[in-house]
Amino acid sequence: MEITLAILIGLLYAVGAYMILRRSILKFIIGIIFLSNATNLLVFISSGIVAGKPVFVKGARIDGPLADPLPQALVLTAIVIGLGIVVFSLALKYKFFSETGTDDLDQLKKTDE
Amino acid sequence: MLVILVLFVVIAFGLTVIRGRISIYKVFLPVILQLSAFVYFFIKIKHIGKYDKINEIYRWIPQLGLNLEFTLDGLSLVFALLVTGIGVLVFIYAHSYMRHYGRSGYFYFYLTIFSAAMLGLVLSANMIQLFIFWELTSLLSFLLISFFHEKEEARKAALQSLYITGFGGLCLLAGFLIIGGITGSYSLENWLLHADAVKSDKLYLPALLLILVGAFTKSAQFPFHFWLPGAMQAPTPVSSYLHSATMVKAGIFLLARLTPVLGDTPEWTFIIPLIGVLTMLTGSYFAITQTDLKAILAYTTISALGILVLMLGIGTTLAVKAAMVFLFVHAFYKASLFMLAGFIDKKTGTRDISKLGGLIHHMPFTFVFALLALFSMAGLPPMLGFLSKELIYEAKVHSPGIASMVLILGISTNVLLVATSLFFISKVFLGKKSNYPKHPDEKGLLWLAGPALLTLLSLFLGIWPEALGELLQPALNSVGFGAEMVKLKLWHGFNRVFFLSAFTVSLGVFLWWLTAFRAGFIIKWRQLNKKIFTWNFSDAFAGGIASLVKFSKISTSRIQHGYHRFYLLSTILFVSLLLWFQIYITRGVETDISFSARPFYILGLCVVVFLSALFATLTNSRIVAIIAMGVVGYGISLIYMYYSAIDLAITQILVETFTIVMFVIILQRLPNFARLSSKHAKIRDMLIALLFGGGMMMLAIKSISVDFRQPVxxxxxxxxxxxxxxxxxxxxxxxxxxxxxxxxxxxxxxxxxxxxxxxxxxxxxxx
Incomplete structure (x- = not known):
């Protein structure tokens, strides 16, 4: 099954990379979302995946192989931070459009007007 | 010695703040200072002759070998006397010269700081400290050449000299560091002790070459000689002080200083004489065809520096002795000639030799001093120049190995120098009077004080050279040739050297006759030079610098083009290539690529997620793109849920919902997707994206096979x-x-x- 997920990750990366190369800022932001989703998945599967064994414990004894909690904790953090980035860049994008009236990243060449 | 340097710096800064009526006389401050320093060093001659040297150490961080170390031995004494002695005369001269220019306060400031730096250089016994003073002199030379910074040529020449001497300085530092690494310290004392270890080290040759580049750039040796004629843009006191008598001798000083450490090896006695010979020929060949008085002097200076380098390179006792005497000779006559040229320039309004003539009637004293100085340059008796030329010939005759070649080239150089000297006299002072922009006179005694003193000294020492011997003995001691007693005399009798001299002079006179009396000879010669030397070093260098700047501009505008997506593009491309490279070199690691379609609903989910992602990319509707994006997000949260990550699934759903809401809110205020990219660009981006995505897929597959679960x-x-x-x-x-x-x-x-x-x-x- 992991091979399917790996292919999915690769495809998400490709789509994300393609999107951030577009000139439209909105597409750029969507690209960032795809890239962060792909990265989250990559970290998630990197320590091996276990179906249907969430890491709930009672006591020190562990019955059978459980899922690995560490990547999950990392990815959880990453998802939330990703949300921060997306929302902030959306706000930036909004401000940029209301100031300049354009959606084109190529217009962002100069630092001062 | 530190006290003297500090005094120089204090007075230099003092000079910049003097304002008002007394400021005309401010030059006397540095004159008195230089004079007292000169007297101090003069008194020390006896002491040094008896006790060899005086050391002064101020400890700063002795654990790191960082100390201020000064030493006054024979060699530094010779240079210190030149720096301060000629300094006195140059300042007196500058008083007359600079009177009509503004900013004279800054001029004296630079010049005084330069004297301090030069003194520091010759007195340093720590090589890092020497390097700092060395760079300081380069910097001040830059400031002084560009003193008339309104002129573009002055700025250009100043930059050129800074580039070249600065480059040399860095090489020098590298060389010092190598030798410091071999000996374990930067103290001169230590280097002298470990001279044999340095010479036998396998890094000896690189270190030697680097140090030589430093010395050669400073002393305007071929092929770095071209900055010196350019430096003639400086005010004449500067040319006379920095670019003939003192700073350009720093390279010579360094060679002499390091002779006991690095000298007397096959490399040393091959490279240094070779460069010296080339320089002396180049300088003297181009001197006579110049039209600017200062340019003539500049090229003869190059020639003289070449002779000095050659002598130190030959490295026999005789040769080093000849070099030491010639050092004085050259400083005396060249400083006076520069001052006289500046005087003539100021009084007549021109320095063009073809416009000058008959000045003997207007400026008889100038003529007398110029005649004496030029006789010294030509090496005619009874000047000190004659004596030193005899010594140089003798050294060449007795030089080991390549004597015959060196001798012939040396004679040609001297023939050219004799002709140049006579040409100078006959063109400037004799012949018929020309029409000058100004009416020349000889008012102003101070103008002539320097040349008078120096040429008369040159005459006096020519007749009674024993006086110089007392000074030269300790200098030879510190270069490592103290065993032989220094005996100087004007008349050596009718020996081989004398006949060589006579031969040189007669050839020189013949050449002078050709240039001065055969109409058109010199003009044809100049034309010939122009034809043969279709390019010169100076222009080539300037061209090189210009194309470097151009290249950097082009590459900057290529790399820093300002297009955000191309920055990303190059980053992604580069990362992908690295990724694939990494995948290629780890291809041996086993990876599990077994495929199972169970459970089928997860497979289906993956397909749905993938298709939505693709759809989000391809659609032109914003709302569809956002919904597709939402499908991807929710799909991923289902994958998390299936693979035992409940918390992740919950977070992902919340975040995805929030994102979609945000998008929709903002979307109302934004325009539709514009079709901005061309088809060509889209295909290019797609290929790059696939390259990247493929790399990441391989990375994912590989990461599954690595198990780092256990430790944490x-x-x-x-x-x-x-x-x-x-x-x-x-x-x-x-x-x-x-x-x-x-x-x-x-x-x-x-x-x-x-x-x-x-x-x-x-x-x-x-x-």
Whole structure:
């Protein structure tokens, strides 16, 4: 099954990379979302995946192989931070459009007007 | 010695603040200073002759070998006397010269600081310290050449000299560092002790070459000679002081200083004489065809520096002795000639030799002093120049190995120098009077004080050279040739050297006759030179610098083009290539690529997620793109859920919902997707994206086969319930084990929220 997920990750990366190369800022932001989703998945599967064994414990004894909690904790953090980035860049994008009236990243060449 | 240097610096700064009526006389401050320094060093001659040297050490960080170390031995004494002695005369001369220019305060400031730096250089006994003074002199030379910075040529020449001497300085430092590495310290004392170790080290040759580049750039040796004629843009006192008598001799000083450390090896006695010979020929060949008085002097200076380098390179006792005498000779006559040229320039309004003539009637004293100085340059008796030329010939005759070649080339150089000297006299002072821009006179005694003193000294020492011997003996001692007694006399009798001299002079006179009396000879010669030497070093260098600047401009505008997506493009491309390279070199590692379609609903889910992602890319509707994006997000949360990550699934759903809501809110205020990219660009981006995505896929596949679960995660699972009293391990990690990280994350979100608030609510400037 992991091979399917790996292919999915690769495809998400490709789509994300393609999107951030577009000139439209909105597409750029969507690209960032795809890239962060792909990265989250990559970290998630990197320590091996276990179906249907969430890491709930009672006591020190562990019955059978459980899922690995560490990547999950990392990815959880990453998802939330990703949300921060997306929302902030959306706000930036909004401000940029209301100031300049354009959606084109190529217009962002100069630092001062 | 440190006291003297500090005094120089204090007085230099004092000079810049003197204002008002007395400021005309401010030059006497540095004159008195130079004079007292000169007297101090003069008194020390006896002492040094008896006790060899005086050392002064100021400890700073002795553990690191960082000390201020000064030494006054024979060699530094010779140079210190030249620097301060000629300094006195140059300052007196500058008083007359600079009177009509503004900013004379800065001029004296630079010149005084230069004297201090030069003194520091010759007195240094620590090589790093010597290097600092060395660079200081380069810097001040730059400032002084560009003193008339309104002139473009002056700025250009100043930059050129700075580039070249600066480059040399860096090479020098590298060379010093290598030798410092071999000997373990930067103290001259230590280097002298470990001379044999240095010479036998395998890094000896690189170190020698680097140090030679430093010395050769400073002393205008071929092929770095071309900055010196350019430096003639400086005010004449500067040319006379820095670019003939003192600074350009720093390279000579360094060679002499390091002769006991590096000298007397096959490399030394091959490279140095070779460069010296080339320089002396180049200089003397081009001198006579120049039209500018100062340019003539500049090229003869190059020639003289070449002779000095050659003598030090030959490195026999005789040769070093000849070099030491010639050092004085050259400083005397060249400083006076520069001062006289500046005088003539100021009085007649021109320095062009073809416009000058018959000045003997207007300026008889100038003529006398110029005649004496030029006789010294030509090496005619009874000047000191004659004596030193005899010594040089003798050294060449007795030089080991390549004597015959050196001798012939040396004779040609001297023939040219004789002709140049006679040409100078006959063109400037004799012949019929020319019409000058100004009416020349000889008013102003101070103008002639320097040349008078120096040429008369040259005459006096020519007749009674024994006086010089007392000074030269300790100098030879410190270069390592003290065993032989220095005996100087004017008349050596009718020997081989004398006949060589006579031969030289007669050839020189013949050449002079050709140039001065055969109409058109010199003009044809100049034309011939122009034809043969279709390019010169100076222009080639300037061209090189210009194309470097151009190249850097082009490459900067290529790399820093300002298009955001091309920055990303190159980053992604480069990362992909690295990725594939990494995948290629780890191709041996076994990876599990077994495929199973179970459970089928997860496979289906993957397909759905993939198709939505693709759809989001291809659609032109914003709302469709956002919905497709949402499908991807929810799909991924289902994948998390299936693979035992409940918390992730919940978070993902919340975040995805929030994102979609945000998008939809903002979307109302934004325009539709514009079709901005060309088809060509889209295909290019797609290929790059596939390259990147493929790389990441391979990375994912490989990462599955690596197991790094055990070392860390076991701890969390085991202790979650017992120590933190929580059943959900992921939650416990976030709020307990790594609680501070979570606090940081919350802070990041709070800052992002503040940023969003500020962005939305800040009033636009335009409104």
């Amino acid at each position: 995660s076991g701890f969390f699972t085991e202790n979650s319930y017992i120590k933190a009293h929580g059943e959900n391990v992921v939650n416990v990690i976030l709020v307990d084990f790594r609680a501070l990280d979570t606090l940081g994350e919350v802070t990041v979100l709070a800052i992002a929220a503040l940023g969003v608030y500020a962005l939305i609510h800040k009033k636009s400037k335009k409104e």
